[in-house]
Amino acid sequence: MATLGDLERTVMDLLWAAPEAMTANVLRDSIAHTPAGTPAGRELAVTTVLTVLSRLEKKGLVERERDSRPHRYRATTSRADHTAELMHDVLVTAPDREAVLARFIGNVSETEAQTLRKLLGG
Amino acid sequence: MIWASYFLAALAVILAWPAPIALSRARWPARSPFTAMILWQSIALGGGLSMIGAMLVWGLAPLGDDLISATAALVQIVGSGQSADTLGVIHVFALSAAALLGMHLVFTLMLTFVRIERQRHRHRDMLNLLSFPVDGNPSTRVINHPSPVAYCLPGGARSVTVLSDGLLQLLTRSELEAVLIHERAHLNQRHHLLLWAFAAWRSAIPWLPTSQLAHRAVNELIEMLADDEALKSVDETTLMRAIAVVAAGTGPQGATDPRGGSSALGPSQPEAIQEYPLATAQRVQRLLTPQPALSLAQQGGVLSASALLLAIPPLLLLMPLR
Structure with missing residues (x-):
């Protein structure tokens, strides 16, 4: 059985790849063609897709077009923008950052970059 | 008991200021980082304990010869609704400061944990979608x-x-x-x-x-x-x-x-x-x-010092000293 997290991921992948907004029904049919879509050969219920969509909406990843029935959904920003944002979080020095995640190399200042070049250049 | 509080205060000052400065300037930690890590933990924990302990012991000093009898006397004072004058304002102040510092440390530890966990959770969520x-x-x-x-x-x-x-x-x-x-x-x-x-x-x-x-x-x-x-x-x-x-x-x-x-x-x-x-x-x-790493004897010396730093504050708190 695919977990809710897997479904969120599949839905986002579809929305990021889609040129325009999609309804939950269309999404359900598209999910059926992905590996996560047919858990034990059963069809996914539209309500499950709607649950996933409202979770994603709460996280600010998905927005809903309310002017048509049924509502159509699309991704708020592109995958690349989200990735850039996440990596920005990683690369920028914030309070307690080093306690949240441990980077292989912290940010290097110009002085330090010079010292490193000197150490390794010789 | 008053001497124990002076000793704890001295230890707290040493662990808050000269000891960490000396250790941060030392070169040997790069040779045996694990041993140095133990010592830093002892300095922090021993420092915190002696800070709180010094104020606690000094505040309780007029009430008894050791921590247990003094605490019992304090409970009796509070229980019977006597005025704080029995203990003296300065001692009440020291006791309050000890309690506040202790709570402050515990709360900050918990708050930091919650903040870190929340950031990690959000990060992991996005990571699952993007990686x-x-x-x-x-x-x-x-x-x-x-x-x-x-x-x-x-x-x-x-x-x-x-x-x-x-x-x-x-x-x-x-x-x-x-x-x-x-x-x-x-x-x-x-x-x-x-x-x-x-x-x-x-x-x-x-x-x-x-x-x-x-x-x-x-x-x-x-x-x-x-x-x-x-x-x-x-x-x-x-x-x-x-x-x-x-x-x-x-x-x-x-x-x-x-x-x-x-x-x-x-x-x-x-x-x-x-x-x-x-x-x-x-x-x-x-x-x-x-x-080369520190010799076994040197590492043993540092580890013993670390153990002492951790053992001294609780021992001073419990020992009847007069």
Whole structure:
């Protein structure tokens, strides 16, 4: 059985790849063609897709077009923008950052970059 | 009992100021980072205990010869609704200060934990959507980003090591192995718990030199410990090259690819702000000219001193001293 997290991921992948907004029904049919879509050969219920969509909406990843029935959904920003944002979080020095995640190399200042070049250049 | 409080106060001052300054200037921690890590923990814990203990013991001193009888007397005073004058205003003040400091430390520890966990949770959530597992190993994921980035996100069974496309392109196979072992050493040795405790210690009493210096030292020591773990599988040169490539790619001079290839950076490279300058240079220096570890006797000496620092405050609290 695919977990809710897997479904969120599949839905986002579809929305990021889609040129325009999609309804939950269309999404359900598209999910059926992905590996996560047919858990034990059963069809996914539209309500499950709607649950996933409202979770994603709460996280600010998905927005809903309310002017048509049924509502159509699309991704708020592109995958690349989200990735850039996440990596920005990683690369920028914030309070307690080093306690949240441990980077292989912290940010290097110009002085330090010079010292490193000197150490390794010789 | 009053002498115990003076002794605890003296210990608290030493552990808050001269001791951490001396240790932060010493060169031997780079030779035996694990031993140094133990000593820093003792300085922090012993320092906190003696700070609280000194005020507690001094506040209770008029009430009895040892902590237990004095506490019993205090409970009796509070229980029978007598005025605080029985104890004296200054002593009441000391007791309140001890209680406040103790609560402040515990609350800061808990708040820091909640804050860190929340950030990790949010990060992991986005990571699940944006990254891909490598070779069916769910604990190693790749994210599509041009900067050479490697980091680990602790979270028990859900801990992940994250590598960027940019890193995979720049590093050779053995350099990549060095990075992976380094990051997994952070996870296996539970370094995030140390960072949590010392981050809380620093935000609880940021104005004391000890919390700043300890935080910085612990940050540096865990990198050395993880480097040492990597050195069990790869040689110094490989690890050093990996550090150099990643540092060059993330620093302000990022556009200069150390391999002479094209730029591996995206346009959105954030400014490099660095809290602790030269930490990476020190790491490289240590790999360039490896120093022998402290002798067993020296390590034993440091460990005994650490044990004493931890044992003295509780002993002084409980011993009847007059």
